[in-house]
Amino acid sequence: MNDDGGVLDRYASLVDDEAAFRAACDRPLPSVVRVNTLAADADRVARAFDEEGTDYERAGWHDGIFRMAERSPGTTWPYAHGWVHGQEEVSCLPALALDPEPGTRVWDTCAAPGSKTTQLAALMDDAGTLVGNDTSLGRLSALRHNAERLGVTNLVVDQQDARNYSLNGFGFEEFDATLVDAPCSCEGTIRKNPDAFDTWTLDHVHEVAGVQKGILRRAVQATRPGGTVVYSTCTFAPEENEAVLDHVLHEEDCEIVEWDCPLESVSGVTEWHDEEYDPSVARATRIYPHHNDTGGFFLAKLRVGGDGGAADDPEPEVAT
Numbered sequence: 495m496n497d498d499g500g501v502l503d504r505y506a507s508l509v510d511d512e513a514a515f516r517a518a519c520d521r522p523l524p525s526v527v528r529v530n531t532l533a534a535d536a537d538r539v540a541r542a543f544d545e546e547g548t549d550y551e552r553a554g555w556h557d558g559i560f561r562m563a564e565r566s567p568g569t570t571w572p573y574a575h576g577w578v579h580g581q582e583e584v585s586c587l588p589a590l591a592l593d594p595e596p597g598t599r600v601w602d603t604c605a606a607p608g609s610k611t612t613q614l615a616a617l618m619d620d621a622g623t624l625v626g627n628d629t630s631l632g633r634l635s636a637l638r639h640n641a642e643r644l645g646v647t648n649l650v651v652d653q654q655d656a657r658n659y660s661l662n663g664f665g666f667e668e669f670d671a672t673l674v675d676a677p678c679s680c681e682g683t684i685r686k687n688p689d690a691f692d693t694w695t696l697d698h699v700h701e702v703a704g705v706q707k708g709i710l711r712r713a714v715q716a717t718r719p720g721g722t723v724v725y726s727t728c729t730f731a732p733e734e735n736e737a738v739l740d741h742v743l744h745e746e747d748c749e750i751v752e753w754d755c756p757l758e759s760v761s762g763v764t765e766w767h768d769e770e771y772d773p774s775v776a777r778a779t780r781i782y783p784h785h786n787d788t789g790g791f792f793l794a795k796l797r798v799g800g801d802g803g804a805a806d807d808p809e810p811e812v813a814t
């Protein structure tokens with residue numbers, strides 16, 4: 495049994511089935527790969543797995559996501575060819591929610607090691623400008639390696655603190671779409687990191703929430719009116735999720751929009767301990783490990799400028 499040091503007790507009142515939640519947190523995470531559509535389509539990958547006798551099951555909710563039975567995906571031919579990337583199911587959601595158009599300008603604020611960046615590049619058909627930013631040089635090397643392995647060419651790699659991000663030198667002043675896959679206390683990764691709770695403290699939760707608020711505010715400021723920002727974490731703590739959204743809704747011109755999550759999920763919480771949040775945080779998505787046999791995840795989709803209506807949005811200028 496994973497030692498959660500009592501942290502999961504905090505969420506007993508939020509989950510529908512506490513026993514199932516705890517049991518799922520104790521099971522190892524299934525191995526999953528995402529098809530890299532810049533290099534192959536899902537049927538070609540399926541044929542290659544069949545030919546080499548690798549067992550898999552296709553995720554019912556998405557054609558290009560394969561649950562692997564046993565082998566480590568890194569030892570398969572599709573992996574060697576750059577046709578697949580090891581990426582857990584919930585981690586595929588933010589890029590799908592952002593849904594960037596080819597030819598647009600997209601900022602991945604906290605990009606390394608690049609699972610979501612490379613997925614964004616594939617959704618953009620490798621066309622437009624994709625900026626993959628992170629503060630960690632070591633993790634940025636992994637991002638470069640992943641981008642090269644998967645054949646991504648529309649990526650600019652940058653190392654800045656996203657809270658004070660400067661677009662000087664880009665030749666444009668706003669992005670069309672921005673992803674904030676924020677640093678967090680990682681509670682939802684307990685299934686793959688059994689040590690995830692060893693260093694957990696409430697002080698750290700509050701400290702990282704401050705960073706998250708700064709990054710999400712800058713993301714909204716750097717995205718054009720009518721553009722989209724997606725905020726995601728792999729943690730359960732409302733302090734790092736709904737409280738961050740509540741803060742940014744009050745400080746910046748943006749609103750949370752509905753997003754139809756393809757996995758079983760529940761709404762964001764509007765109250766936590768002594769706090770009450772803006773009612774629209776209920777439009778955010780919470781995913782608990784026992785719902786879909788995944789890690790824990792949180793996601794919200796925001797529209798910048800508060801008009802909330804894609805029909806009124808100015809057309810994005812196509813980057814050259």
Ligand SMILES: C[S@@+](CC[C@H](N)C(=O)[O-])C[C@H]1O[C@@H](n2cnc3c(N)ncnc32)[C@H](O)[C@@H]1O
Nearest residue numbers: 604605606607608609610629630655656675677
């Ligand atoms: C959850 S991880 C990102 C995972 C990545 N999006 C992926 O899918 O592979 C959060 C990242 O935020 C970075 N980070 C932490 N503080 C930051 C800041 N102030 N500005 C930019 N990046 C930051 C960390 O180095 C870490 O790589």
